[in-house]
Amino acid sequence: MISRQRLLGCFVVLVATSGIAMPVHAGKPEFEIEIRNHLFWPAEIVIPAHTKVKLLVTNNDPTPEEFESYELNREKVIMGQRTAVVFIGPLAPGEYPFFGEFHPKTAQGKLIVE
Amino acid sequence: MLLTSVIIVLREVLEAALLVSILSALSVAHGVKRGWIGWALASGFLAAIGLSYSIDTVSNWFDGVGQEVSSASMQIAIYLFMAIFIFLIRAPARNGRHAGAVLPFVMALIVALAVAREGFEVLIYMFGFAGNLKQFLVVLVGSGIGASIGISTGVLIYYLLRSMPRNWSLFASLFLLVLVAAGLASQAALLLIQADWLPAQLPAWDSSSVIAEDSVTGQLLYALIGYEATPTAIQAGFYFGGAALITLIGAGAGFCCRQKRHAADEKSGT
Numbered sequence: 558m559i560s561r562q563r564l565l566g567c568f569v570v571l572v573a574t575s576g577i578a579m580p581v582h583a584g585k586p587e588f589e590i591e592i593r594n595h596l597f598w599p600a601e602i603v604i605p606a607h608t609k610v611k612l613l614v615t616n617n618d619p620t621p622e623e624f625e626s627y628e629l630n631r632e633k634v635i636m637g638q639r640t641a642v643v644f645i646g647p648l649a650p651g652e653y654p655f656f657g658e659f660h661p662k663t664a665q666g667k668l669i670v671e
Numbered sequence: 672m673l674l675t676s677v678i679i680v681l682r683e684v685l686e687a688a689l690l691v692s693i694l695s696a697l698s699v700a701h702g703v704k705r706g707w708i709g710w711a712l713a714s715g716f717l718a719a720i721g722l723s724y725s726i727d728t729v730s731n732w733f734d735g736v737g738q739e740v741s742s743a744s745m746q747i748a749i750y751l752f753m754a755i756f757i758f759l760i761r762a763p764a765r766n767g768r769h770a771g772a773v774l775p776f777v778m779a780l781i782v783a784l785a786v787a788r789e790g791f792e793v794l795i796y797m798f799g800f801a802g803n804l805k806q807f808l809v810v811l812v813g814s815g816i817g818a819s820i821g822i823s824t825g826v827l828i829y830y831l832l833r834s835m836p837r838n839w840s841l842f843a844s845l846f847l848l849v850l851v852a853a854g855l856a857s858q859a860a861l862l863l864i865q866a867d868w869l870p871a872q873l874p875a876w877d878s879s880s881v882i883a884e885d886s887v888t889g890q891l892l893y894a895l896i897g898y899e900a901t902p903t904a905i906q907a908g909f910y911f912g913g914a915a916l917i918t919l920i921g922a923g924a925g926f927c928c929r930q931k932r933h934a935a936d937e938k939s940g941t
Binding site: 647 | 867
């Protein structure tokens, strides 16, 4: 009996927490981008217009990088082997370049909003 | 890489150097000795080292936006201390002794916080190359050049302010300080928008065709007055609201002081 109750309890907690967590994620589409050898992969990402998105930038290099964009007004340090969260938008359709400030010659990317 | 390091370090040093030079010019004009600068720079540098070491922990705070929130808090703290500074320097203009004790402390706090905030990014950048001696040396040389240009600009601004007639110098220094404070307020707003703590909006205007943010002029204006080519309405509100508030505090303190003096004059029968 007790184990059954526990199982039920676990189920209730699971449903409740997923119910709380779901709308948060449903509100903001997530996009991922990686930094490898001071390059962005992919170098171009397409995101929807007039929508706030959550960009997850993973730095696979051992060295730190700074995600920066004048057009997006964003700036964030990402240590080596770490993932950073950057909220972007809502944006009008167009192209928004970004770069890695610590390695600006190679780390170049573009956000395409359509 | 050399040029990159020059630009990165120059950008950060310029902001702090500007603040130090304006505050020094104002404090010397009010008879405060410059001894506080050394302490402020040293403690700011130590705080920057501490910040760069704890960045991993800080970044994870508040669901991954700890970096934005802590930076914004520091900007707001600098803004508040600047408001206190402007109040102190305007209010007791006639009996400098009263503010003399607190002023250096407030100025040291402002500079230490600014150095910590700008410095930790430079340290993270430089230590990123520590594994490769050749690259590290190039970055070290570039950083040295960038820092020298930034500090020279600060010294130049200090002597420009000091060489002006007293009233002009006070006006120019306070005016620059108001602009720097407004820039800090708008940067704090921008960071909180990035963290999703403040609502995001479409830019209120786009002046990038007039002055691009990545141009030399744009970079200088960013360091001097917090220039943004595409600010949102909230950011612009923080900028102009921040400028207005600190101006009012300065004007109010000056007015208050004059009233008190009048009252004192009447009492003594002059």
